[in-house]
Amino acid sequence: MSDSPQQANSIIRLNSVGKVYQQGKLQVTALDGVSLDVEPGEFLALCGPSGSGKTTLLNLVGALDQPSSGSIELEGHNLERMSRKELSELRRDRIGFVFQAYNLMPVLSAYENAEMVLWVQGVDPQIRRDKVMGLLAEVGLEGLEDRRPNELSGGQQQRVAIARAIASDPVVVLADEPTANVDSETAIKLLDLMERLNRERGVTFVFSTHDPLVMERARRIVRLVDGKVQEDSQAA
């Protein structure tokens, strides 16, 4: 195991984070003393076998769950000290999520799904419109704005999800197995897209993945085993 050295300009900082779940009478340790720093602009893959703690780590970084021990900071804000409302606002304004199953709102069009976070933020409708139309064009969905999720392919839905995730200019996008539900050709296109967004817009991506295609593209790979960081390596 090799924890990365803590950097002064980290956007995400985990300090000896532990997470223990109670399952009936059993206590299950999902994470055990994980320390990790993520810097702006990283394209980072969390990998490891099932049950290694990838889900738990993304939940904690995404402010969806609280650690049992240790601390997590996002842009210098200690998540433990934030109220429920502040955490909601943090997720809304500073974190983008891309889910394995796309998880778009079925009653909304592609445009409206991509617009949702900006809408919740209360951004001016005209600014919203300009930005979302630009984003949808950028992810290759021009002309498909009015389609509902059930009228789009898996790859197209994931593109909408990516547009939704980056619409608010988050500090980091947490992507849950983003290529798991699509064929390899579509997976390559999605990775091309995310890589381009990372390169051109400087969007930080943290993936959890089993997909070798993702690991090939990642510039940093953190391998988790039994809740501990076993390896943290930079790509050549």
Added chain:
Amino acid sequence: MAKTTQRAATSGSLVSLAWRNLWANRRRTLITLSSIVFGVFFAILMTALQDRNWADMIDLAAKMGGGHVTLQHPEYQDAPTLRHSVQEVSELAAAVEGAVPIDAVRPRIVGNLMLSTAHESFGAGFIAYDPALETSETLAILNGVAEDEGLRPDDRQGILLGTKLAYNLDAEVGDKVVYTVTDRNGEITSALCRVRGLVTTGAPSVDASLVLLPIEPLREVIGYGPDEANQVAIFLSDQRSTERAVSALVSALRDDVAVLGWNKAQPELAGFIAAKVGGAWVVEGLIGILVAAGIFNTLFVSVMERMREFGIMLAIGWSPGRLFRLVMLESLWLGVVGLILAGLVTVGPYLYLEKTGIDISKMLTDESMEIAGVAMAPVLKVGIFPMSLVIILGAAMFAVLASGIYPAWRAGRINPVETIRLV
């Protein structure tokens, strides 16, 4: 952290999203709407039937008896004899007109007498009225008199008999009858009359015991003065203002006069109507609870089915409060659409029942034709009071919104980690 905030822009979209969510499961929404429509339809028609028929019955009772409000001697209620009379009724009538808005005020003498013909004798109740003043507008019994019969203002010997009473006495129009009555001094006195007509009210007990007399000749027979009566009947344009009128008159009139609302003067009828109205509200309340339970179930299932969706919304930054508002808006939409549909479904049957009604005369026996001496209308019609409508619509909307509170709260309490899978 928040960017440009324009709440007006987002709240409009929340309403729109709630509307779309409502129709995401069309069948479930239609089932829920149908239960709202059924509940409101049933409540409106049932209440309209009651409002109309009880109001008509109260008005009829008032017109058959002592008005919506009766003025009488303070001891008359406990000891109804001709001794307990009211003096200077003209002055009293003027005071009444100055105190409350009324349709009419009429002096009367009511009591009991013994009626005899050459063949039979029967006891009966009488109402003595001024034929020059009264029409069926204030004395509904006069509706039951044939057009060519009745008492003329100058008729000093005329008498009208209930149909069954005349039959029992073996008397016909034009026959002579003698009535015997105890006068104001307790002396027994008699007068000879001639039958000028027969009265059919539709209430069997009334038709068997009713006598109508001209008030002026009776005053002379029983020793009353020219401005004396034992009952002053006051008629209001709306029976629902009876209590207000009673309160106003109690404080405005002199102390030697008792003021009674129709419900006090006719407690049997008031009790019957109160029991019916109470029973109907209980039934409507139970149906309302069942409908609300159905709506709650639908909304709750709808929330439970969308746990993952709500989890995603919370994950991407929706606040629990916004989710609560979204589900409550879905309830609001259900209520609004449900009430509009209920209105559309109800208006046709309502208008038909208001104009044409349901003829129940064949279902009524002689005994069931009257309630507390008041004839039931043979055709049931509807007519809802605006306040009843407001209460029903308000209660329906409240039930729908109240049914949505818990599901909405649950939506906001969802733990995203449990409902979505990040890896």
